[in-house]
Amino acid sequence: MTARAASAELSSPARSFALPAANSAAWPLAALGLLLAMQLSMVFTRAVNWDEFWFYYHVADFARGTLAQPLQSLHVRLFAWLPALPGSGVDKILTARLVMLACEAVTLAAIYALSRRFVERPVAVLAALLYLSAGFVLQHGFSFRTDPMATAALMSALVILGRCRLGLWPLAAFAALVAIAGMITIKTVLYAPAFIGLAWMRWSADGFSPATALRMAAAGLGAGVVFALLYAWHAASLTTATEGTAMAASASRWMFFLGVPPYWQMGVKAALTAPVLFLLALAAPFAIWRSALPNSAKWGLSGLWLPLTLPLFYTNTAAYFYVFMLAPVAVSVTVAAHSLVSRYPLALVTGVLALLATGAFAMEDRDTIHRQRALVETAETLLPQGIAYFDHNGMLPSLVKANYLMTPSAMFSYRQNGVASFRKAMEARPIPMLLVNDEIIASSLTGGSDILVPEDASALRDSYVPFWGPIMLAGADIASGKVRTSEWLVPGQYTVLGGSAVIDGQFHQQGSVMHMSRGSHTVEAVDGSVRLQWGDNLSQPTRIWEEGPLYVGF
Known part of the structure; x- marks a missing residue:
């Protein structure tokens, strides 16, 4: 063997492990894999957000046969x-978050597929990475909410509209995807500019063919028909279904605004945690219209870019909304991204994105979820399934939430109506538990909030006593030697704790259990302070409640 041959043989292993070229798609692909692995760990360690509990509560409600909301509940x-x-x-x-992670993977594939309509493969992969590495997407892209599912369905529909042959089966799939997304969330309508832009692009590219216009019109009409059929089928099996149009009308009154965005701080944080994506988005309109792309493609990309303006007039743009909003925007920045990687190596751009995302991942709160699990397990063990309770967001799915979700929009409607709905609920059925998992409830109990109408605030203050952590049970505390005459709104078995008491003229020793009917009762503490606590000698949990937040801020 010659010296040159021996040298080539020795150097061949090194060549087999050579790094990809600086502008190879392998770099953003590897980063996508890394970030998805991070998210997989966050599925099990990130605190459950309040609306994830509410989202699952609907599932439990459906299993009990008591779900009454046909709109936005197909999940x-x-x-x-x-x-x-x-x-x-x-x-x-x-x-369930694992399913949402799969939905996010579909969205990433759709971003890549649609981007390939405008740019080459490495930049199309980079578009998917720009989306996934955005701070709010990294944190909420797998959350158990409407956003991951609706985004996957709508982005897949956009791929069909933007890239597929407009035949019968692709258009039928398009109609089904849009209808399903609409049944999942009425936010689907916010993607209208993206669909209009791509529809114009296809029609223009086909020479404004009447046949193309008819096919796309048929697809839109088909989406409406499928939506109506899905709604009718879904609502028919809900024995107490409410009118979906009333809900949509109520939401629309709160959905849009003029003036300063109510969530402007989250918009700032979204930009700061995804600076590359947002800088490219700001440059995108100029890059699009200065590019050599056909005018039809420029209109298509402009339509995909327009959802970026939603925080300027759409109200509910909390952190998780960016999972929904940024998917089409990530496609719209591909022309600007192409200019970026023509100046800087794709490997460098990828490294910056991966580093920013890793920083967000490293700062994750991994303690709150343990408090959440302890609270839910304790409460679900304490009370049998089906018992009614009050809370903010349906945190206890095995029990029945007796009040509606306490979001800003719901509380606005509640104050507008002026009806003491908490008290009305207590008059209709026994509600032995109050879960203090929101500041509105906590402040109302101390008199520091006027969000609840006075009758509701006093009903909660006078009817519940602390039990464990945020859990309060129906009952009353009477100081030694004092007499309390008050209205009892929670009937049921009560245990006399701490000392003896005379209740409505009858003596009850400590530890005895007696029935309290709904109505006025007089209780006197005769030998020490007394607590009347709902239930038959319910024992305190052995688990120690660790003080701390129940939810992680955005």
């Missing part, structure tokens, strides 16, 4: 298997 059928799984409500939500 209850997709996740009907969840309540039968072992574990607490928190564990079931974490399982």
Whole structure:
């Protein structure tokens, strides 16, 4: 063997491990894999957000046969298997997050596929990475909410509109995807500019063919028909279904605004945690219209860019909304991204994005979820399934939430109506538990909030006493030697704790259990302070409640 041959043989292993070229798609692909692995760990360690509990509560409500909301609740059928799984409500939500992670993967594939209509492969992969590395997407892209599912469906529909042959089956799939997204969330309408832009692009590219216009019109009409059929089918099986149009009308009154964005701080944070994407988005309109692309493609990209303006007039743009909003925007920045990687190596751009995302991942709160699990497990063990309770967001899916979700929009409607709905609920059925998992409830109990109408605030203050952590049970505390005459709104079995008491003229020793009917009762503490606590000698949990937040801020 010659010296040159021996040298080539020795150097061949080194060549086989050579790094990809600086502008190879392998760099953003590897970063996508890394970030998805980070998210997979966050599925099990990131605190459950309050609306994830509410999202799952609808699933549990459907399993009980008491779901009354046909609009924005199609997911209850997709996740009907969840309540039968072992574990607490928190564990079931974490399982459902795996499905949402799969939906996010579909969205990433759709971003890549649609981007390939405008740019080459490496930049198309970079578009998917720009989306995933955005701070709010990294944190909420797998959350158990409407956003990951609706985004996957709508982005897949946009791929069909933008890239597929407009034949019968692709258009039927388009109609089904849009209709399903609409049944999942009415936010689907906010993608209208993206669909209009791509529709114009296809029609223009086909020489404004009447046949193309008819096919796209038929697809839009088909989406409406499928939506109506899905709604009718879904609502028909809900024995107490409410009118969906009333809900949509109520939401529309709160949905848009003029003036300063109510969530402007989150918009600033979104930009700061995804600076490359937002800088490219600011440059995108100029890059698009200065490019050599056909005018039809420029209109298509402009339509995909327009959702970026939603925080300027759409109200509910909290952190998780960016999962929904940024998917089409990530496609719209591809022309600007192409200019970026023509100046700087794709490997360098990828490294910056991966570093920013890793920083956000490293700062994750991994303690709050343990408090959430402890609270849910304790409460679900304490009370039998089906018992009614009050809370902010349906945190206890095995129990029945007796009040509506306490969001800003819902509380605005509540104040506008001026009806003491908490008290009305207490007059209709026994509600032995109050879960203090929101500042509105906590402040109302101390008299520091006027959000609840006075009758509701006093009903809560006079009817519940602390039990464990945020859990309060129906009852009353009477100081030694004092007499209390008050209205009892929670009938049921009560235990006399701390000392003896005379109740309505009858002596009851410490530890005795007696029935309190709804109505006025007089209680006198005769030998020490006395607590009347709902239930038959319910024992305090052995687990120690660790003080701390129940939810992670955005």
